[in-house]
Amino acid sequence: GAGVSQTPSNKVTEKGKYVELRCDPISGHTALYWYRQSLGQGPEFLIYFQGTGAADDSGLPNDRFFAVRPEGSVSTLKIQRTERGDSAVYLCASSPYRRGRQETQYFGPGTRLLVL
Amino acid sequence: GENVEQHPSTLSVQEGDSAVIKCTYSDSASNYFPWYKQELGKGPQLIIDIRSNVGEKKDQRIAVTLNKTAKHFSLHITETQPEDSAVYFCAASEGNEKLTFGTGTRLTIIP
Numbered sequence: 001g002a003g004v005s006q007t008p009s010n011k012v013t014e015k016g017k018y019v020e021l022r023c024d025p026i027s028g029h030t031a032l033y034w035y036r037q038s039l040g041q042g043p044e045f046l047i048y049f050q051g052t053g054a055a056d057d058s059g060l061p062n063d064r065f066f067a068v069r070p071e072g073s074v075s076t077l078k079i080q081r082t083e084r085g086d087s088a089v090y091l092c093a094s095s096p097y098r099r100g101r102q103e104t105q106y107f108g109p110g111t112r113l114l115v116l
Numbered sequence: 117g118e119n120v121e122q123h124p125s126t127l128s129v130q131e132g133d134s135a136v137i138k139c140t141y142s143d144s145a146s147n148y149f150p151w152y153k154q155e156l157g158k159g160p161q162l163i164i165d166i167r168s169n170v171g172e173k174k175d176q177r178i179a180v181t182l183n184k185t186a187k188h189f190s191l192h193i194t195e196t197q198p199e200d201s202a203v204y205f206c207a208a209s210e211g212n213e214k215l216t217f218g219t220g221t222r223l224t225i226i227p
Contacts, residue, residue: 042217
């Protein structure tokens, strides 16, 4: 079946601009996660959605970062006033939900963001 | 919060030999430990995982062991092949929670 898809695959923007990154999870997966991966590092957690609501946004680095999932499926990560330090690969993952048990997180290919 | 350390950062082995990657975690409440393989330009792909109620799990050439007392877990790849070359990440989680990843191991299989 179709996996997690992310668009765009690459995004180049200028410092100070606004960007939106999109994630389409696996159909039926109620849990959706955003991670950020800097070069040579492991993915770092940003935010977790259970359905439409953000269950944990403790990883968002500051208020320039925001994410939504209005219908419980597609999610958009929004970054305002981009900075060069925001350059990274933004990964989205989805999983089925089972209370109290971590299910496998399936990752998309990521969006490579470069802020000039 | 959880902290995961991973060693070594790079590992080169002859084709056919075994490779072992080790991780330690800090949060005793963590109960799920996946391993991901990441190839250049792609997202991480799960290769095996283990939960805290078992000490070892095997899937063909890949095995994972978990020592909850010592808070460490290891990935073992036997009979390595060139296609095993990639970056491998360990991670830890406490049930329906975010994954905390290690810093990765770049594995190179020498033909």
